Amino acid sequence: MTEGRKPPTMADVARHAGVSLKTVSRVVNQEPHVSATLQRRVQEAINALGFRRNEAASRLARGAAMLTIGLVMENISNQFYSHLAAAVERAAAEHEALVVFGSYEERPERERMLVESMFARGVDSLILVPSAGRHDWLGELVAGGLRAVFVDRLPPGVPHSGAVLLDDFTGGRLATEHLMARGHRRIALISDDETVSSVHDRARGYREALGTLDERLVTRGVFDPWRAAREVDRLLALPDPPTAFFATNNRAAIGILQALRRRPDRPAFVGFDDFALADVFDPGVTVVRYDTGLLGRTAVDLLLGSGPPQQVRVPVELVVRGSGELPVRTSADASRRGPG
Secondary structure, eight states: OOTTOOOOOHHHHHHHHTSOHHHHHHHHTTOSOOOHHHHHHHHHHHHHHTOOOOHHHHHHHTTOOOOEEEEEESOTTSHHHHHHHHHHHHHHHHTTOEEEEEEOTTOHHHHHHHHHHHHHTTOOEEEEOOOSSOOTTHHHHHHTTOEEEEESOOOTTOOSOEEEEEOHHHHHHHHHHHHHTTTOOOEEEEOSOTTSHHHHHHHHHHHHHHOSOOGGGEEOOOOSHHHHHHHHHHHHTSSSOOSEEEESSHHHHHHHHHHHTTOSSOOEEEEESOOTTTTTSSSBOEEEEOOHHHHHHHHHHHHHOSSOOOEEEEOOEEEOOBGGGOOOOOHHHHHHHOOO
């Protein structure tokens, strides 16, 4: 649809198909007593015009309550989640739907409480960034009418689920190959929970690009910048330290920055997730970036669509700003620089 152009309405579909508005309404709302021929004509018009049903209006016409979408995330104070929430809210507004938010802050028991509480209060459409671990408990809610789409991660124990995921494997590979092109082979990985599907795939891309790997350079379970900074200091104190770092999330990237700002001879590094002021530092932070707005819009479209569950991959790109372009320093470089 062209930017600024009004979205097509059911009346537009009716004119295009040469049928009555009532017929279009019956087809869109999957009501009985419409012939296969008319259904096909209406569906062809819908496809040609790019019509999308207004789910909120449809619910109101059936006497149902205003559509409310639940959005449950890890921590809305994180820039990724706040941007995702804004994107979901914008997309939901196009359907005249409301959004309610909840953060579980790395506590799976709170995640379950939030989801069950929302469902008990009539929220039957949910976008969830799942915690680590299994989500078999969701099965009962889905059987009871909950419609759910996952974002960023796929939880174990929930088969045939709709999801909007990043191309995490490609992102991990791009970041590592970029560092390797500057001569780096001892590339450390600062990672959080690799049982989370997105983190696992980023680490898998790193491993496959690197090939031979010194496992001493891999740090897992890092959730906070201060912990990432401490791990960087520890790794750089090794007899054979890393010459570059790859961070699997924005919190780890900030921690690496905190540790490296005190060092005149900075190792190279690339982060996954863009973040505020990443281009202000000297050098700027090279990151794997993606369109958070597209994540949110796609999740809402999948949630409110009428088709079977789908899994959609959102592409990523490498944004070059300087930190990932620092080459390996040799002993000759150090001797030219002199003592101190």
